Amino acid sequence: MSDPTTHVLLIEDNPGDADLVRLRLVQGKTPVEVDCVNRLADGLTALTAKTPSVVLLDLNLPDSHGSETFRKVLEKAPGVPVVILSGQEDEALAIKAMHQGVQDYLVKGDITSKHLERAMRYAVERQALLRSLEMSRKQQLEFKNQFLSHVSHELRTPLTCIHQYVTLMADGLAGPVSPEQHDHLRTVLKSVNQLHAMIRDLLEAARAEAGKIRVERRCIALVDLIEHAVAMLQPLAQEKRVGLEMGMDTRVPLVLADPDRILEVLVNLIDNAIKFTPPDGSVMVKACLAEADTEFAYVSVTDTGRGISPEAIPLIFERLYQDPNTSDGNRSGLGLGLYIAKELVNLHGGRIWVASQPGSGATFSFTLPLYSLAKLLTPVIVHNGQLRDNFILVRVTLTPFSRPPRGNWRDTCRRCLELLERCVYIDKDLVLPAMGTAGPAETFFVVASTDLERSNIMMNRIRGQLEACPGLKDGGTLQVNAEAVVLPSSQKARSGAEQVREVADRVTEMIMANLGCKQNFTANGD
Amino acid sequence: MSTEHKNAGQNMTRAKILIVDDDPDLRKALKLRLRANHYDTVHACDGYSAIAMAQKEHPHLIILDLGLPAGDGYVVLERLQDSDALSSIPVIVLTARDPQTNEERSFQSGATAFFQKPVDNNELLEVIQASLQATSARANRLPS
Numbered sequence: 001m002s003d004p005t006t007h008v009l010l011i012e013d014n015p016g017d018a019d020l021v022r023l024r025l026v027q028g029k030t031p032v033e034v035d036c037v038n039r040l041a042d043g044l045t046a047l048t049a050k051t052p053s054v055v056l057l058d059l060n061l062p063d064s065h066g067s068e069t070f071r072k073v074l075e076k077a078p079g080v081p082v083v084i085l086s087g088q089e090d091e092a093l094a095i096k097a098m099h100q101g102v103q104d105y106l107v108k109g110d111i112t113s114k115h116l117e118r119a120m121r122y123a124v125e126r127q128a129l130l131r132s133l134e135m136s137r138k139q140q141l142e143f144k145n146q147f148l149s150h151v152s153h154e155l156r157t158p159l160t161c162i163h164q165y166v167t168l169m170a171d172g173l174a175g176p177v178s179p180e181q182h183d184h185l186r187t188v189l190k191s192v193n194q195l196h197a198m199i200r201d202l203l204e205a206a207r208a209e210a211g212k213i214r215v216e217r218r219c220i221a222l223v224d225l226i227e228h229a230v231a232m233l234q235p236l237a238q239e240k241r242v243g244l245e246m247g248m249d250t251r252v253p254l255v256l257a258d259p260d261r262i263l264e265v266l267v268n269l270i271d272n273a274i275k276f277t278p279p280d281g282s283v284m285v286k287a288c289l290a291e292a293d294t295e296f297a298y299v300s301v302t303d304t305g306r307g308i309s310p311e312a313i314p315l316i317f318e319r320l321y322q323d324p325n326t327s328d329g330n331r332s333g334l335g336l337g338l339y340i341a342k343e344l345v346n347l348h349g350g351r352i353w354v355a356s357q358p359g360s361g362a363t364f365s366f367t368l369p370l371y372s373l374a375k376l377l378t379p380v381i382v383h384n385g386q387l388r389d390n391f392i393l394v395r396v397t398l399t400p401f402s403r404p405p406r407g408n409w410r411d412t413c414r415r416c417l418e419l420l421e422r423c424v425y426i427d428k429d430l431v432l433p434a435m436g437t438a439g440p441a442e443t444f445f446v447v448a449s450t451d452l453e454r455s456n457i458m459m460n461r462i463r464g465q466l467e468a469c470p471g472l473k474d475g476g477t478l479q480v481n482a483e484a485v486v487l488p489s490s491q492k493a494r495s496g497a498e499q500v501r502e503v504a505d506r507v508t509e510m511i512m513a514n515l516g517c518k519q520n521f522t523a524n525g526d
Numbered sequence: 527m528s529t530e531h532k533n534a535g536q537n538m539t540r541a542k543i544l545i546v547d548d549d550p551d552l553r554k555a556l557k558l559r560l561r562a563n564h565y566d567t568v569h570a571c572d573g574y575s576a577i578a579m580a581q582k583e584h585p586h587l588i589i590l591d592l593g594l595p596a597g598d599g600y601v602v603l604e605r606l607q608d609s610d611a612l613s614s615i616p617v618i619v620l621t622a623r624d625p626q627t628n629e630e631r632s633f634q635s636g637a638t639a640f641f642q643k644p645v646d647n648n649e650l651l652e653v654i655q656a657s658l659q660a661t662s663a664r665a666n667r668l669p670s
Contacts, residue, residue, distance in 0.1 A: 192644075207626075
C-alpha cells in the first residue's frame with residue numbers, strides 16, 4: 001500500500017466516547033486520519049463520498065439502533081472492514097455481528113491505543129483476505145468454464161468425423177449396406193447423438209451456473225410447444241412401445257416464456273419419462289391453469305415407470321445426480337438434464353418439482369407465468385386511478401429481404417425490439433412481448449397512450465431508429481402502421497379493473513385481426 | 527433419412543462449393559456428401575489457401591471452418607468481404623466453436639449461415655440450396 005495513512009470513519013454519537021477513541025487513535029504508531037460523524041445517515045453519506053480503510057461503529061445512534069446499524073453499513077460498503085465499538089451491555093450483539101460480516105469489536109471501557117491499532121490492522125487484513133478469496137473463487141469458476149468450452153470444442157471435432165462417416169455409410173453413399181449393417185450403423189449413430197447431447201449439457205450446465213443463460217420471453221401457446229415436443233419424441237416412444245399422450249385443458253394457457261428453452265425442458269422431461277418407462281407403459285403430458293395460483297400455467301409429465309425412491313426426490317434436480325439403482329441397461333447420461341431444466345424453469349419465474357410413489361411411476365411438474373395482457377397494460381394505461389383517454393395500437397413488421405435471411409435474422413429482430421423499446425415512453429406506452437415462436441417475419445405491437453394524430457411522431461421515430469439498424473438495412477423491410485383502439489362507450493360506468501380488461505380485450509381482438517389470427521389470445525380469462 | 531437434395535443448378539452446370547477445413551478426414555466426408563448431392567467441390571486446408579482458392583476458382587458457395595492455421599475463419603471472412611469479386615459469395619460457417627461467442631461475430635463478418643459441428647446433413651444441404659438460389663436470384667450469375 002502506497003498510502004501509509006489509515007483513513008478511519010468513526011460513527012459515534014457520544015462526544016466523550018468519540019474524543020477518547022480519537023485520542024487513542026492519535027496516540028498509536030500508525031498515522032491516522034479520522035472523520036467523525038454522530039448519525040448513521042451521515043456515516044452512510046460519508047461512505048458514499050470516500051471509501052475509508054476501516055469503519056469504527058457505535059451500534060446505538062440517534063437514528064439507528066442495534067443490529068440494524070451494522071447491517072446498513074455492511075450493505076452500503078460491503079468491502080470495507082467494520083469494527084464495532086460496543087458497550088458492556090451490548091457485547092452479545094457485537095459477537096453476533098461478527099457472524100454477519102463485521103470484522104471485530106472492542107468494548108468501550110477497555111480500549112487502549114495498542115488494542116485499537118491491532119484490531120484495525122487485523123480487520124483490514126482479514127477483509128483483504130476475504131476479497132482475494134472471493135476473487136480466486138470467481139477466477140476458478142471462469143477457468144472451469146473456459147476449460148469446459150475448450151473440452152467441448154476438442155470433443156466435437158472427432159465426433160463430427162464419426163458422425164459424417166457413419167451417415168455416409170448409413171445413407172448408402174459408400175456402397176450398398178445390408179439391413180443388418182444398417183441396423184448396426186443406426187446403433188452407432190444413436191450413441192453419437194447421446195455423446196453429442198452430453199457435450200451440449202456440459203456446456204449448458206456450466207453456463208447456467210455462471211448465470212449466462214439468456215431467456216427471451218414471448219407470448220406463446222403452451223399447447224403448440226407441447227405438441228411439438230410430443231411429435232419430436234413420438235418415434236422414440238413407439239420404438240420402446242410406450243404410449244405417449246397429451247391431455248390439454250380446454251382453456252389452453254398462453255404463457256410468457258422463451259419457446260426454445262421451454263421446448264428444451266419439455267423434451268428433457270418427456271425423454272426421461274420414456275427412458276424410465278417399461279414397454280407397454282405410458283407417458284402422459286398435461287397442461288392446465290394452476291389451481292393454487294391463478295397467475296401460472298401448470299405442466300406435468302407422468303410416467304408409469306418404477307418411480308423414484310423417497311431418498312432420491314430431494315436430490316434429483318441436483319447437478320450430476322444419478323439414480324444409483326439404474327440397473328436396467330439405461331445409460332443415464334451425465335445427470336445434468338434435470339439440473340438444466342430446473343435452472344431454465346427458475347429463470348422464467350416458475351417452479352419445478354417431482355412426486356412419486358416407488359413402483360408406480362413419477363410425475364414431474366413445472367409452472368410458468370401466464371401471459372396476461374391486462375396485467376401488462378395496467379401500469380401504463382391507468383394514470384392516478386383513471387384510465388387514460390386515447391390508445392393507439394402500433395404495428396411494426398420486419399420482413400427479411402431474402403429467404404433464408406442473410407445474416408442472423410433473429411439477432412436483427414432482437415436488436416430492433418431493443419430499439420423499439422427506446423422509442424416509447426415507458427410510463428405510458430408498452431411494447432408487447434413478441435407472439436408465437438420466432439418466424440421469418442416478426443411483428444411487434446406497441447400500445448401507446450396517445451391519439452392517432454400524435455402517434456405519427458412516434459411512428460416516425462420508430463422508422464428512423466429501425467431503418468438504421470444494420471441487420472435490417474441490408475437484409476429486410478420495415479412496415480410501421482397505427483390504428484386507434486376504439487372502446488365501447490359503456491366503459492365510463494365500470495370499475496378500473498373492468499376498464500383495463502376492456503382495453504386488453506379490444507387490443508387482443510385487433511392483434512388477432514392483424515395477424516390473421518391463429519390463436520385465441522383471450523384464452524387466459526384475464 | 528433422406529439422402530439426396532436437389533442441386534440448385536442440377537440441369538445446368540453443377541454448382542461449385544469450396545470446402546475449407548483443416549481436418550482432411552472431414553474435408554473428404556463433406557466432399558463425398560456434397561458430390562452425392564450433385565455439387566462440385568474444391569478444397570482448402572488453411573486461411574491462406576482458402577483465399578487463393580476462392581480467387582482462382584470463384585466458387586458459388588464456401589463452407590468455412592473458423593479454427594484454421596494461416597489466418598483463421600474470421601480473417602478469411604474479412605478478406606472475402608473486402609474483395610469486390612468475392613464478397614457476394616455466400617459463406618456457411620461450420621465450426622466446433624461455441625455459437626454463443628462466435629455466431630454473432632461470424633454474421634457481422636459477413637457469414638450467411640452458422641452451424642456448430644456436428645451438423646445435421648439435411649439441414650446443411652437445405653441451407654446450401656437456399657443460399658445458392660438466393661444468390662442466383664440476386665445476381666443471376668449462378669450456373670446458367
